[in-house]
Amino acid sequence: MNTDVMEKLAGTDRWTQPDLLGLEHLSAEEITIILDTAQQLKEMTNGCAEKLDLLRGCTVANLFFENSTRTRTSFSLAARRLGADVIDFSSSGSSLSKGETFIDTAKNIEAMNVDSVVVRHRTPGTPHLLAKNIRCSVINAGDGAHEHPTQGLLDIMTIREHRKKIAGLTVALIGDISHSRTARSNIWGLKKLGAHVIVCGPSTLVSRRWEELGVEVAYSLDSILPRCDVLNLLRIQFERQITRPFPSVREYALLYAMTGERMARAKDDILIMAPGPINRGTEVTPEVADGPHSVILHQVTNGLAVRMAVLYLTHEVNR
Amino acid sequence: MSGILITNGRVVDPSQSMDRVTNILIEEGKVAAYDVAIDAGSTNGSTITLDASGKIVAPGLIDMHAHLGEPGGEEDETIESGTKAALSGGFTSIACAPNTNPPIDTQGTVQFVKQQAADADNCNVYPIACVSKNRSGEELAEMGTLVDAGAVAFSDACSPVSNPELMRRALEYLLMFDKPLLSHPEVRELSGDGVMHEGLVSTVLALPGMPADAEAVMTSRDISLAESTGGRIHMMHISAAGSIDLIRRAKSRGVRITAEVSPQHFSLTDESLRSFDSNCKINPPLRGQQHVDACIAALKDGTLDVIASDHQPQAVEKKMQELDQAPFGVIALETTLALVITKLIRPGHLDWLSALEKLTIRPARVLGIPKGTLQIGADADVTIIDPDETWTVDPEHFFSKSENTPYRGETLYGRASTVIVSGAVKFERNA
Numbered sequence: 001m002n003t004d005v006m007e008k009l010a011g012t013d014r015w016t017q018p019d020l021l022g023l024e025h026l027s028a029e030e031i032t033i034i035l036d037t038a039q040q041l042k043e044m045t046n047g048c049a050e051k052l053d054l055l056r057g058c059t060v061a062n063l064f065f066e067n068s069t070r071t072r073t074s075f076s077l078a079a080r081r082l083g084a085d086v087i088d089f090s091s092s093g094s095s096l097s098k099g100e101t102f103i104d105t106a107k108n109i110e111a112m113n114v115d116s117v118v119v120r121h122r123t124p125g126t127p128h129l130l131a132k133n134i135r136c137s138v139i140n141a142g143d144g145a146h147e148h149p150t151q152g153l154l155d156i157m158t159i160r161e162h163r164k165k166i167a168g169l170t171v172a173l174i175g176d177i178s179h180s181r182t183a184r185s186n187i188w189g190l191k192k193l194g195a196h197v198i199v200c201g202p203s204t205l206v207s208r209r210w211e212e213l214g215v216e217v218a219y220s221l222d223s224i225l226p227r228c229d230v231l232n233l234l235r236i237q238f239e240r241q242i243t244r245p246f247p248s249v250r251e252y253a254l255l256y257a258m259t260g261e262r263m264a265r266a267k268d269d270i271l272i273m274a275p276g277p278i279n280r281g282t283e284v285t286p287e288v289a290d291g292p293h294s295v296i297l298h299q300v301t302n303g304l305a306v307r308m309a310v311l312y313l314t315h316e317v318n319r
Numbered sequence: 320m321s322g323i324l325i326t327n328g329r330v331v332d333p334s335q336s337m338d339r340v341t342n343i344l345i346e347e348g349k350v351a352a353y354d355v356a357i358d359a360g361s362t363n364g365s366t367i368t369l370d371a372s373g374k375i376v377a378p379g380l381i382d383m384h385a386h387l388g389e390p391g392g393e394e395d396e397t398i399e400s401g402t403k404a405a406l407s408g409g410f411t412s413i414a415c416a417p418n419t420n421p422p423i424d425t426q427g428t429v430q431f432v433k434q435q436a437a438d439a440d441n442c443n444v445y446p447i448a449c450v451s452k453n454r455s456g457e458e459l460a461e462m463g464t465l466v467d468a469g470a471v472a473f474s475d476a477c478s479p480v481s482n483p484e485l486m487r488r489a490l491e492y493l494l495m496f497d498k499p500l501l502s503h504p505e506v507r508e509l510s511g512d513g514v515m516h517e518g519l520v521s522t523v524l525a526l527p528g529m530p531a532d533a534e535a536v537m538t539s540r541d542i543s544l545a546e547s548t549g550g551r552i553h554m555m556h557i558s559a560a561g562s563i564d565l566i567r568r569a570k571s572r573g574v575r576i577t578a579e580v581s582p583q584h585f586s587l588t589d590e591s592l593r594s595f596d597s598n599c600k601i602n603p604p605l606r607g608q609q610h611v612d613a614c615i616a617a618l619k620d621g622t623l624d625v626i627a628s629d630h631q632p633q634a635v636e637k638k639m640q641e642l643d644q645a646p647f648g649v650i651a652l653e654t655t656l657a658l659v660i661t662k663l664i665r666p667g668h669l670d671w672l673s674a675l676e677k678l679t680i681r682p683a684r685v686l687g688i689p690k691g692t693l694q695i696g697a698d699a700d701v702t703i704i705d706p707d708e709t710w711t712v713d714p715e716h717f718f719s720k721s722e723n724t725p726y727r728g729e730t731l732y733g734r735a736s737t738v739i740v741s742g743a744v745k746f747e748r749n750a
Contacts, residue, residue, distance in 0.1 A: 024523070101639045123641040124525045125595025145525035184525060209522045 008044065011036055015313045019131045019138040022147035023188040031189055035157050038302070038309035045081060048304040054312050056083035058115040063106065064090045064141070065121040070276060071141050071151075074300075075118045078307035087114070102126065103133045110134045116315055119143075137314040145179045145237070150310055151275055152185025154303040156193065158295050159230055161302070162271055167194030170227050172218075174256055175234035175283060178205045178245075182275040183234055187215055198224055201234075201256060204245035221256050225266050233258055233274045233283040249282055258284045263293070271295050321365035322346040323742065326357055328371025328703060332378055333676035334692035343376065345699040348742035352695065367744075369737060371703050377675050378693045379411025379442075379700025379740065383682040384501075384555060384579060384627035385652060386476070387413075387444075388720075389435060390428070391420025396632040396720050398432065401652070402441035404718040406746040408628070408652040409735030411700035412443040412690050414682075416476040417454070424449035424460040429468035442740055443700070445471040445688060447501065450489050454478055459489060466496045471686045474501035474555070477602070477647075479537055481507060483544065490550025499551045499577070499685055502541050504562065505603065509533035514643055516589040516604040524592060526642065529604050535561035542569040545576055553685050554578040556629050558603040560613035567622040577685050578617075579625035582658035583649060583725070585614045591725060597638045597645035598725045601631070615668050618677065625685060626677040628655040632721035650719045654726055660706060660733035703737040705748075710734060 015033050023031065042048055060079040062072050076086045089109060102121075109117065116137040119127045124146035131138040142148040160166055171190050177183045177199045190197050191214060199206050200218040211217050218224045236252065246252050258272060272284070272294045280286055289296060323345040330353075331338050344355040344366075357368065382405065388396030396404075398415075405413050415432060417423035423432060429446045436444035448470035449460045462473060473493060480486040480502070490500055510529035515521050517528025538554060542565055545552040557563060557578045566578050583601055588608050591599040599605060617623040631648025638645050659678065663669045669677075683691030690700060712729045714722035738746035 101636060102641055103639055121641065123643045126641050128595045129641075147525075178522075179525075181525065184523070207522045209519045212519055213523070 009037060009040055012313060012316065016317060018314055018318045020149050020310050020314055021127050021131060021138065021140045023149045023152050023185045023192070024147065026192070028192040031153070031156070031192055034153055034306065034309050034313065035160060037313060038153070038157055038305040041308045041312070042302070042305035048081060048301055048308070051081050051083060053083035055079065055315060058084040058315060059113065060084045060086050060116045060118060060311060061109050061114040062086065062088045063109060063117050063119045064088070065119075066142070068120055068141070071120065074303045075141060075307050078304050079311055081304065082308055082312060084115075084311070087112075103129065106130050106134055110136055115318070116311060137318045139310055139314060142181050145181050145184070147185045148181040149185050150303065150306050151182045152189045153310070154299055154306045155182070155186055155232060155273060155275065156189050157302045157306055158273065158299050159271060161298070162295060163229070166190065169229040170196045170198065171230040171232065172198040172200050172224055172228045173232045173234060174221060174258070175201045176205045176236050177201055177210070177234070178207065179237035180234045186232060187213070191215070198228070200224055202246045202252065221262070222265070225262060228270060229267065230271045230273060231258060233272070233278070235275065235277060235279060236282060253282050257282060258288045260285060260287045263288055263291070273299060275299070321367060322351070323699075323739065323744070324355060324357065324366055324368045325371050325376055325701065325703065326368060328374050328376035330376045330693065331671045331675050332693040333672050334378065334680040335694055336672065337693075338672050343693065343701075345701070345739070345742050348699055350693050350695050350697050350699050369703070373705075373707075374736065375671060375704040375706050377702045377704060378679040378691050379738070380409045380656065380678045380702050381412045381682040381691050382410045382628045382630070382652065382655065383414040383625060383686055384581070385413045385415055385630040386418065386632065386648070387415045388632055389419065390431060394634045398435040398444065399439040399441070400718060400720045401630070401632070402436060402439050402444060404630075404650070404652040405442045406738045407718045407735065408654070409656045409702040409704060409738060410442055410652065411702060411738060411740045412445065412688065414445040414447050414471060414686055417447050417449045417474060418476040418478070422449050422454050423447065423470070424452050424454070424465070426464050426468040429465060429470055433469055441745060443690070445686060447472045447474050447476065449473065450475045450480055450500065451485065456481055456485060459485070459492065462492060462496065462498075466498060470498070471688060472499045472501050472553070475503065477503060479503050479505045479507065483540060486541070487544045487548060490544055490548040490552065494548070494550055497551070497687065499553045501553045501555050502537075503555055504534050504537035504541060504557075506533045506536045509536065512643070513604070514600055515592045516606040518589055518607050520589045520592060526592065529602070531559035531561055531606060531610065534559040534603055535565060538562040538565050542566070542574055542576060546572070546574045549575065551575045556581050556584065556603055556627070557623060558584045558606050558610060558614070560610050563613050563617045563622055567617065567620070570622065577624045578622065579627040580614050580618065580623045581627060581629040582651060582655045582662070583629070585611060585618065586658050586662045587725060595642055596725065597640070597642055598649060598723045598727070600642060600645055600647055601629075601649055602647040615663070618663065619668060624677065624681045626655065626659060627682065628652050632719055633723045634720075635722055638723045648723065650714065650717065650721050650724050653717045653719060654712060654724060654731065656704065656735060657710070657731035657733050661731045665732060699739060699742040701739040702735050704733060705736045706733045708732065708734045708736070
């Protein structure tokens, strides 16, 4: 049955990366391979509900140095859907508090014959350091505000499912761009596939420097709203902000919350997305989050599909 | 003590504006004569002859900004290992920073440093003492007694003197001793928890940024205080174009200000951080190309007087941490000269005279030490440089105890081949 499945997974042999550290350094073709593989896996598993045994006998380690429920659950489930064993290693705070360097911790995990390490850490670049120091596949599940490639991929997959294309679409990322790894991974992935990307939020959270990379920078949601095909409503990362970048949550909501009133001024076929968890009432009102344009729950299912694809593709290279 | 005759070298001594091929005779630890015939030297049976054909013969190099770890940071460096690294880097005199544990803020610590340096018997070591007790920025250290013990300058090293009233008082008080205050210009509230220069690269990498303003704003304050008190201030490791503009204008008004740059800041940019390598994490941070260009322009027009290594050893296990946890700093004693040659002299930004001036007589004058010259009668501290030696940076072969260099694997040009301190050969490469 396995060979059968592998024959059906078209295009996977063109994938050459042992790790997935971010979308910035992937080509459009590589991103498309992941998306196509995820789409096939989703169909083969009846919407990510059934199991395959593509990774039977393999072990995936979740190395989470920062709290996470959704992403870790999603990676665990994706690995199990492919027949892999999963071990969880969680530790909040620095490994140094136990007198061990982060790299030593990872090497210890690797010595348990692990095939893939899924890592989340509060510090940008930590998965990259890990990849330089251990042999098994390293998958970035979020490094500080730097990248969260599987989140970017699942967002793009969701848009592609609904619109059948990415090129030519106008996608706006709304809110706290500075502290958002989801924003960065979306920017790279969407740009490479030909979308027009707008970042929109308070000027203290949206750097003008993004213009140097071909991204449109806007401060008024109302002025860009009529042009947008997709809105991705980012969560305000209160926990990452050192100083408060805007006067009050109330003022933020007035300027940037997606409300029913604003929906009336948007395109008829606009897609509303949110990487979750969402602060209802701050970034989006319940009527919009639960309304007909919302694809928030599709994103969650596609997260499983994308993570299955990434675990499979990277593992095949490292096998 | 036997004499040394250095023959056929290109003697470059900025203190005398000298750049010519000649022979130098060293006797009794002093520079004795020029243009000595080789026969004359060899008639004295005990005189050693060193053939310096094709080499540069320079006054012993001076590094006025090195962190030697000891006391308290012996896992990073000791005075013994640091001074050995200095010799290998061509330095015959170094001034060591006081951010040790305990800090150099009492006569006892000054004397300890001098004693360790004397025991190591490598190069000359001049202690820098703290501006404030325990470097806490609250109370002035006992500067008068520290001068008596041998402190050549004052600094809270790696910490700005944030309180402007204390800074003003320190500058006024130091007028009595004519010692410079070495400022670390940084507004801590602006650099915050930053790990790199704030710019496009930090935006993309999502690493907290340290804006160039953090340096320029403090530089502006320091200039005001130096100007109004008449005190002597020296700005350490200048990295930002805005600070350079301020210093240039202050100098033209006659403010008693000097400034230094580290080789890291004229040779690397914030692009290096794309590797997430903690060996590129320094304070002030590696900045963008426009700042590097401003540093080079300021070296050319003399706004930046001194090149200083800012050698800051950190043990391997400290740098192996996550980027935000890893401490700032790189080792630099053994790469500074080669970076000056590779990045400033070879591309034509500076000639040998003006480059060596910033490594010899200029830092000597800032510190007020009788060094950095090959005038007849001066201490015979001499660095013989092979300007064409091509070598690859490998910190495992360095004398420093630490390996935190951002230049690992890089090919550089030029190195010290022989280093003489007070008439004694202290270092010979491949000897």
